[in-house]
Amino acid sequence: MPKPDSWARDAVIYQIYPRSFADADGDGVGDLAGITARLDYVAGLGVDAIWLSPFYPSPMADHGYDVADYRGVDPIFGSLDDFDALLAAAHERDLKVIIDIVPNHTSDQHxxxxxxxxxxxxxxxxxxxxxxxxxxxxxxxxxxxxxxxxxxxxxxxxxxxxHMFAPEQPDLNWEHPEVRAEFADVLRFWLDRGVDGIRIDVADALIKPEGLPDVPVEPGEPGGDPAHYRNLDGVHEIYREWRAVLDEYQPERVAVAEAWSPGYESLADYVRPDELHQAFNFRFLATPWDAAAYRSVIDSSLAAMAAVDAPTTWVLSNHDVIRHASRFGRLGATTAGVPGGANREEPQVDPARGLARARAATLMMLALPGSAYLYQGEELGLPEVFDLPDEVRQDPVFFRTNGERVGRDGCRVPMPWSGAEPPYGFTADGGKPWLPQPADWAAFTVEAQQHDPSATLALYRTALGVRRQLQLGSGELTWIDPPADDLLIFRRAGLVVTTNCGSVPARLPQQYGEPVLTSGPVPELELVPPDTTIWWRTTDR
Known part of the structure; x- marks a missing residue:
């Protein structure tokens, strides 16, 4: 388990999708040198670590999640020397570095x-x-x-x-001893270079059911749901072996599981004392904008992880789901987020409502005990890009479903850094980004928000600073009974958090202290506006 003083217990980790973060060589694809050049910005947010999505040699059938060589860097991203330079630069800024390991499948070019x-x-x-x-x-x-x-x-x-994913991603047989030995060696290759942790892609699917049987098919579904091939007991033997490898290293190295678990208790199995350090809490990401639903998922998550003395993780966006600034703005949608990106016919989105809820949800999330994950660009309030032309789409989901699901490209559009038009400083020498950026993103650039106290960027920086100051990642959470069903009110050491998930202002029974941060305008302190979170500074610790 993470030690009581482990950085993994309360860390805020910033996910970088290398293709889309910063392009240093002008070829339109982000690279490791581009990330290194922007590390001062990342460190200035107030996060503790970065997680890098795959950068290994790959034919890019699934943008790097089809790995041809687990011990190298694809030339499009740079070289091993570039990786070592990034790692050193991150450590100079007190940023830990987590890399993606993709063990369920290889590339067909492996x-x-x-x-x-x-x-x-x-x-x-x-x-x-x-x-x-x-x-x-x-x-x-x-x-x-x-x-x-x-x-x-x-x-x-x-x-x-x-292949549980694309045909170019054949699944490995994890009952084979050579497979287990190979990945233990891959882990040591990167740990020896100094990485601080690993994120395990599709961590729940490595062991398949004996005999590869048919699975139940829901009415109207074209085939069996691969969820039936996940979360089998045998995966835990693998992670006990991996934990032993991680524990060979000092200072501490950690691992986080990408596991879409059917229940809180089965998710907690991945973080038992002799297994992994964290597991992504996708149930929180998939929670609709509803006070009762949030209270339930928060309580259940904290209880399940407390039972194995592991930290809870919280996340609202990543490279596989619709950005939460757009998910929360969907009109008529009941669920907040599921993997696989957008469908062809998405519900209409109210951008203002989506951003207001996204800011409120983030402020609520960053006050919760445990570890939080942020996805590049969410600190700018970036929306999903739904209207990419079909001819530029590259996600295998789009091609495998004949365009019925347009997939995940919309959350992977390159970061806007500066300027009034594309490429917004993303790529050097005026190169053309690998996915086109919207013409109306000028207000979302880092440059445009850098000195604006009302910008989403300022909200994130301030919240992360207060979180660190008050050590909100540790300690207990206590609920305060709300006066209205749409209100969430909870107490942390030195802070009370109020979130209004309703459509009308909610009156508080009292002021809980001095308002230190609000996710949106609050004309009257007795009333929490709809889609708003307030942090109240209190004297109790």
């Missing part, structure tokens, strides 16, 4: 899969993956569908192979 192609059916090389003979009826071996759409099986000569 040397192991190329060996499997060469060796043919029945070979030892194919045992590292899930190959099966083609059924005599011509169909797939089971009814499983890919997360990205379409069957989870692809033909190769007289056999088919399993």
């Amino acid at each position: 040397r192991w899969f190329q060996e499997a192609i060469e060796a043919g059916p029945g070979s030892a090389a194919r045992e590292r993956y899930h190959f099966r003979d083609k059924p005599t009826d011509g169909g797939p071996p089971n009814n499983l569908h890919s997360v990205f759409g379409g069957p989870a099986w692809t033909e190769l000569d007289d056999q088919v192979y399993l």
Whole structure:
């Protein structure tokens, strides 16, 4: 488990999607040198660590989550020397560095899969993956569908192979000893270089059910839900082995699981004392804008993690979901966020309401005990870009669903840094960004918000400063009974937090101290406006 004084227990971690953060060489794709050049900005936010999405050599069928070589850097992002320079620069600024490890699958260009192609059916090389003979009826071996759409099986000569994502991402067989030994070595390669932690992609799916059986199919669904192939007990043996590797290193190295768990208790299994340090709390991300729903998910999350003495994590946006400034502005939508990005027909969005709720939700989140994750650009209030032309879309979700789901490109549009028009300082020498930026993003640039006290950037910086000052990541949370159903009120040491999830102003029974930060305008302190959070500074500690 993380030690009581571990940085992992209350850290704020800033996710960087390297393709879209900053481009130093002008080719239109973000790179490691671009990240290094912008680290002063990241450190100035007041975060504790950065998490880098994959930068390894890859054919980019899934933008780096199809890894061809786990021990290198793709030339589009730079070199290992560039990574070492980034790591050193981050550490000089007291920023920890977490990298992505992608163990569920490799690229089809990985040397192991190329060996499997060469060796043919029945070979030892194919045992590292899930190959099966083609059924005599011509169909797939089971009814499983890919997360990205379409069957989870692809033909190769007289056999088919399993891929829970794109065909270019064949799933590894984690029952094979070579697979386990290889990834233990990969971990040591990066830990030896000095990384402070790892984020484990698809951490819940490494072990498959024996015999790869059919799974139940819901009415109207085209195939079996791959969720049935997740969260099997065998994954925990793997993470106990990984924890032993991590514990070989000092100072402390940590691991966080990307696990879409069916329940709070099963999520807590990933962070038992001899396993991982954190697990993403996607139930919080998927919570609708509703006071009762938030109280329930907060209580359940804290209780489940307390049972294993692990920190709770909180997150509102990442590279796989619609940005929360747009999710919360959906008209008529009941759920806040699910993986896979946007559908072709998205609900209409009210941008002003979405941003107001996003700011309020963030202020509420940053007051909760535990560790928080931020996604690049959310500190600027960036919205989802729904209207990308089909011809520029690159997410495999778009292609695998024949455009029915347009996917995740809209949350990956490159960061706007400066200027009044694209590329907004993202790319050097006037290069063309790999995804087009909207023409109306001038107000979202770092430059435009840098000195504006009412900007979302200022809200984040101030909130992170108060969070650190009051040590809000640690300690207990106590609920205060609200006078209205749409209000959330809770107490932390030195702070009371009030959030109005309703559509009308909510009257407070009292002022709880001095208002230190508000997510939006508050004309009367006795009334919390709709879609607003207030932090009240109190004298009690």
